[in-house]
Every structure is written in C-alpha cells, then in structure tokens.
Amino acid sequence: MGEWPVGDGPVASVEAVFREERGRLLAALVRRFGDLDLAEEVTSEAIEAALAHWPVDGVPPKPGAWLMTTARRKAVDRLRRDQAFAARLAILQVEADRAGPVPAAELDGDLPDERLQLFFTCAHPALAAEDRTALTLRCLAGLTTPEVARAFLVPAATMAKRITRAKKKIREARIPFRVPGADELPQRLPGVLQVVYSVFTEGYAASSGPRLQRLDLAEEAIRLARILRRLLPAEREVAGLLGLMLLVHARRDARTGPGGELVLLEEQDRGRWDRPMIEEGSALATVALTGGPVGPYGVQAAIAALHDEAADVAATDWPQIAALYDVLLALTPSPVVALNRAAAVAMRDGPRAGLALLDELAGEPLLRGHHPYPAARADLLHRLGRDAEAAAAYREALGLAGTEPERALLRRRLGAIEETRSSSKGTRHGS
Amino acid sequence: MLLIMANAVDEDGGAAGCTVEDWMAYDKEVKDAGILVSGESLADLVTATTVRVAPDGGRTVTDGPFAETRELLGGFYVIDVPDLDAALDWAARCPGARDGSVVVRPVADFGA
Numbered sequence: 339m340g341e342w343p344v345g346d347g348p349v350a351s352v353e354a355v356f357r358e359e360r361g362r363l364l365a366a367l368v369r370r371f372g373d374l375d376l377a378e379e380v381t382s383e384a385i386e387a388a389l390a391h392w393p394v395d396g397v398p399p400k401p402g403a404w405l406m407t408t409a410r411r412k413a414v415d416r417l418r419r420d421q422a423f424a425a426r427l428a429i430l431q432v433e434a435d436r437a438g439p440v441p442a443a444e445l446d447g448d449l450p451d452e453r454l455q456l457f458f459t460c461a462h463p464a465l466a467a468e469d470r471t472a473l474t475l476r477c478l479a480g481l482t483t484p485e486v487a488r489a490f491l492v493p494a495a496t497m498a499k500r501i502t503r504a505k506k507k508i509r510e511a512r513i514p515f516r517v518p519g520a521d522e523l524p525q526r527l528p529g530v531l532q533v534v535y536s537v538f539t540e541g542y543a544a545s546s547g548p549r550l551q552r553l554d555l556a557e558e559a560i561r562l563a564r565i566l567r568r569l570l571p572a573e574r575e576v577a578g579l580l581g582l583m584l585l586v587h588a589r590r591d592a593r594t595g596p597g598g599e600l601v602l603l604e605e606q607d608r609g610r611w612d613r614p615m616i617e618e619g620s621a622l623a624t625v626a627l628t629g630g631p632v633g634p635y636g637v638q639a640a641i642a643a644l645h646d647e648a649a650d651v652a653a654t655d656w657p658q659i660a661a662l663y664d665v666l667l668a669l670t671p672s673p674v675v676a677l678n679r680a681a682a683v684a685m686r687d688g689p690r691a692g693l694a695l696l697d698e699l700a701g702e703p704l705l706r707g708h709h710p711y712p713a714a715r716a717d718l719l720h721r722l723g724r725d726a727e728a729a730a731a732y733r734e735a736l737g738l739a740g741t742e743p744e745r746a747l748l749r750r751r752l753g754a755i756e757e758t759r760s761s762s763k764g765t766r767h768g769s
Numbered sequence: 770m771l772l773i774m775a776n777a778v779d780e781d782g783g784a785a786g787c788t789v790e791d792w793m794a795y796d797k798e799v800k801d802a803g804i805l806v807s808g809e810s811l812a813d814l815v816t817a818t819t820v821r822v823a824p825d826g827g828r829t830v831t832d833g834p835f836a837e838t839r840e841l842l843g844g845f846y847v848i849d850v851p852d853l854d855a856a857l858d859w860a861a862r863c864p865g866a867r868d869g870s871v872v873v874r875p876v877a878d879f880g881a
Contacts, residue, residue, distance in 0.1 A: 464853055511875050514852035 356385050360480035361565075363405050365456040368515050371413055374459075374477070374505050376423075380416065384409035453478060454569045455517045461530040462513045469504035470533045471540075476501055478565070479537075479558045489555050490540070527570075531579050531635060534562045538583050556587055574626045578636030581622030585642035588615040599750075600743040604651040616646045637666045656686040673702035681714055689721040709738035713748060720755060729755050770847050771856070772872040773865035774840040787864035795864055799846060804859070808846035840869060847876065 367377035398404040417424040460473040487497035541555025563580040592606035626636030648654035663679035684692020705711040716731035732752040860871040
C-alpha cells in the first residue's frame with residue numbers, strides 16, 4: 339500500500355493519498371457488492387469519515403482495511419434501509435460467487451488490489467468509446483465528475499449524464515466485473531490500453547481550444563498506465579504504452595515557446611527535455627521490444643526513444659525510424675501512420691521521395707480534413723523550392739487546424755514563405 | 770435476447786452464408802447448455818404484414834415491410850446467462866453473426 343500521511347500532516351496531502359487509493363477501495367467494493375453506484379457512494383462516505391477522524395484520532399495502523407471496514411458497514415446500512423435493492427444485489431452476488439473464485443486472501447491484512455477487473459469493465463467494448471474514457475477517469479483515476487467534465491471541456495451536467503448512462507448500461511446489460519481469461523486477453527487488452535492512450539492524447543494536444551497541452555490529463559494517463567503495469571507485469575504492450583507516453587511527455591517543456599506557441603520537434607531545445615523520464619521510457623521500450631512479436635505501442639515507443647536519444651534532427655536515426663514505421667504500418671494499417679512514415683522517409687531519402695508517398699495518400703478519406711496532411715506536404719514542397727504550392731498547402735492546413743497554437747505555427751510558416759517570395763519577386767523586378 | 774439480423778436473404782429466405790446444418794448445430798448447443806428460454810426462426814419476409822392504429826382508432830394494414838431496412842430480423846433466441854460477456858459469447862457463436870449481425874438486448878426486469 340502507498341505511503342500514508344501522519345496524523346498531523348496537511349489535509350491536502352491526505353486528500354491526494356485518497357485520490358490514489360479511491361480506485362482501489364472502489365474496485366474491492368464493486369467486487370464485493372457487484373454494484374458500481376453503491377460502491378461509489380460508500381467509498382465517498384468512508385473517505386469523508388476518514389477525513390473527519392484521522393486528523394483527530396491519528397491514522398489507523400491499517401488504513402486500507404479501516405476504509406474498507408467503514409465502507410462495508412455503510413453499505414450494509416444502506417442495504418438494510420432498502421430491502422428491494424438488497425434482494426436484487428443478493429441475486430447478483432450469488433451469481434458472481436458462482437462465476438468465479440473468491441478474491442485472494444488479504445495478504446498483509448490490507449486491501450487486495452482488484453482494480454484490474456474495474457479497468458476491464460470501464461473499457462468494455464459494449465460501452466461507447468467516450469463513456470469508457472470518462473468512466474476510467476472517474477472510477478480509476480479518482481477524478482470527480484466536474485473534473486472529468488473540465489478535462490473534456492464539456493459542461494458538468496453533460497458529463498454527469500454521460501456517466502450515469504454508462505453506469506446504467508453496466509448495471510442493466512450486466513457488464514461483468516471480471517478480468518478476461520488468458521484466451522480473451524489479447525482481444526480485450528488493446529481496448530483498455532486505447533482508453534488510457536486516448537486520455538493521454540486528449541491531454542497532450544487538445545483538439546480544440548486555446549491551450550495546446552492539458553498536462554493534468556497526460557499525467558493522469560501515465561498514472562493509470564503505471565497501475566496497469568504493476569497489475570499486468572508480463573504484458574509487453576503495457577510496458578510499450580507507458581514507455582511511449584513517458585517518451586513523449588518528456589518533451590512537454592520544450593514543446594511550447596514562452597508565448598504558448600507550438601514548437602516542432604526539429605526546433606525544440608533538447609536541453610529542456612526531461613532526461614530521467616526519457617531513461618525510464620527507453621528502458622520500457624526495450625522491454626516492449628524484447629522476447630516475442632512486438633505490438634503497436636512497443637513500436638511507437640521505440641520511434642519516440644530514437645527521437646529522444648538523438649542530439650538533434652540531423653543526428654536522428656532516420657533509417658531505423660522509417661523501418662519502424664514500416665512495421666507499424668503492417669501492424670496497424672492506417673493513412674495517419676502512412677503519413678508519418680512518409681515524413682520519416684523524407685528525412686531518410688529526401689523530400690522528393692517523401693512527397694511521392696504523400697501524393698499516393700491524396701484520395702484517403704481519413705486524411706481529408708486532417709491538417710497534418712497538407713502541413714506535411716507544404717513542408718516538403720517548401721524544401722523542394724516549390725513555394726507557391728507550399729503556400730497553398732499551408733493555407734489549406736490553416737483552414738483545418740484545431741488549436742490556436744497549431745494555427746499560429748502554420749501562420750508563421752506561411753508568413754515566412756510569403757516574405758521570401760515577395761522579396762525574391764522584388765529582386766527580379768529590380769534587376 | 771439475441772436478435773438475429775440478416776444482411777442479405779437468399780432465394781430460400783434464409784440468411785446467406787450459413788447452412789441449415791450450421792443452424793441445427795448451434796440450436797443443439799444452446800439446448801444442451803441448458804440456457805434456452807425460447808427461440809424462433811421467422812418465416813420469409815414476403816409473409817410480413819404491418820398494422821398501425823391511428824389516434825382516432827382507425828386501423829391501417831399494409832403488406833410488408835419488405836427490405837426497406839438494410840438489416841432484417843430473421844429470428845431470435847431468449848437465453849438465460851449470468852452476464853453480458855456470456856451473452857456476447859453465445860451471440861458470436863450464432864451462425865447469423867457471420868453474415869449479418871446479432872443484437873444482444875437484456876429483457877427488461879421490472880423488479881420483484
């Protein structure tokens with residue numbers, strides 16, 4: 339169990355510890371009572387009780403067990419008050435007991451970690467993708483509903499409705515609280531990883547709004563991946579996902595300039611990258627790539643590691659990055675991966691080769707409206723000296739880009755091209 | 770409840786892509802597992818008739834519907850299983866899931 343604050347510690351740190359442990363308590367209670375609403379209700383009540391008692395009476399010797407006992411007592415009270423609810427839960431519980439073995443003995447007398455099954459429930463394919471993410475943040479990251487709402491820039495009432503709907507589906511469609519068997523795991527684990535990664539990408543590059551990065555969400559995703567890594571130490575794609583996120587997040591301080599503007603990888607001050615985080619991420623990428631066929635997160639982690647370990651753009655191992663994109667494209671064929679591969683090939687073989695690959699993607703419906711596509715074309719056209727076409731492609735990208743920092747970057751690039759074009763025209767006129 | 774939706778219907782009115790033997794084998798599996806509550810295969814769509822009652826009580830009867838919708842209900846099973854994962858497993862094994870799709874719906878529980 340985590341570190342517990344001493345009795346006279348500041349209340350803020352007590353709350354931080356509870357956030358860390360809330361998911362653990364919730365998972366254990368869901369397992370015991372088979373009902374997410376009841377488990378959430380009594381988890382909150384038990385934490386409120388702890389906040390009231392611990393600063394006065396001191397932290398009990400087994401805090402997790404104390405919280406669990408308190409929550410269970412409150413759940414039993416609730417069930418006594420509501421007999422019909424109790425009868426329904428009793429039926430569910432009998433079925434749950436029949437369905438699987440009782441959880442492992444509580445080793446050190448504190449809470450066993452049963453969060454894995456809650457991860458699989460929250461990421462169940464029978465739930466809508468957006469609901470999976472919201473539920474995971476609510477139940478496993480321990481965010482409040484207004485916090486989840488803020489993270490996704492939707493009104494709290496909208497998010498509350500979404501979470502209520504998702505919980506109703508879990509209850510009424512009887513989505514079980516269980517870890518899939520070894521035979522199902524390869525089918526179900528990618529869904530869980532996808533939820534965690536979508537929290538990260540949402541935090542890393544907000545699809546709309548003035549701020550480019552929402553660091554809280556990126557850090558929540560890393561925290562969730564760390565929990566998963568502890569729960570599934572043998573799954574190399576979990577290592578790959580955590581590694582990938584650390585390797586990307588290590589660049590966070592260099593990614594935006596003093597005015598909040600976007601700074602591309604090639605222009606970033608690599609001295610501001612987080613070296614310890616890169617080392618941790620690279621080690622995880624190695625784990626993901628060793629000992630069997632590699633998965634998509636492992637490949638992406640390896641690509642990110644090659645960027646992070648290079649002193650500058652010129653020193654980057656572009657042949658290996660391009661080769662890794664070939665592997666990624668075979669694993670997850672998608673035009674977006676093909677776009678990134680084309681950019682890597684351009685660095686390896688020159689802009690003409692990259693542009694040829696990009697032009698092959700021109701008809702892809704998934705790239706229509708995807709601003710990185712015209713922006714990548716513009717960059718290569720500019721490097722080939724075809725500035726009139728480059729300017730047109732930048733204008734096209736500007737019409738599509740979501741966040742203000744992204745648009746500002748495109749405007750700067752377009753401005754630079756237009757300046758050289760008009761000055762070169764001026765020179766011609768003068769001569 | 771497993772609602773078996775057929776994408777395309779062949780000349781015999783059965784879902785294309787699976788044989789009578791497939792269906793008989795699946796039906797036997799469901800029965801042997803002891804989970805069957807009820808199940809029917811619906812007759813050819815040309816036999817379908819639609820009734821609507823207007824607010825004034827007037828009854829309209831029309832022939833059809835024919836293949837207006839892309840997916841047609843071809844039959845159903847009601848099974849008794851502990852949770853959605855078990856229901857989805859049975860749905861995935863149903864021959865109708867191969868060419869068309871199977872919609873899984875819990876039967877409403879109005880509470881005792």
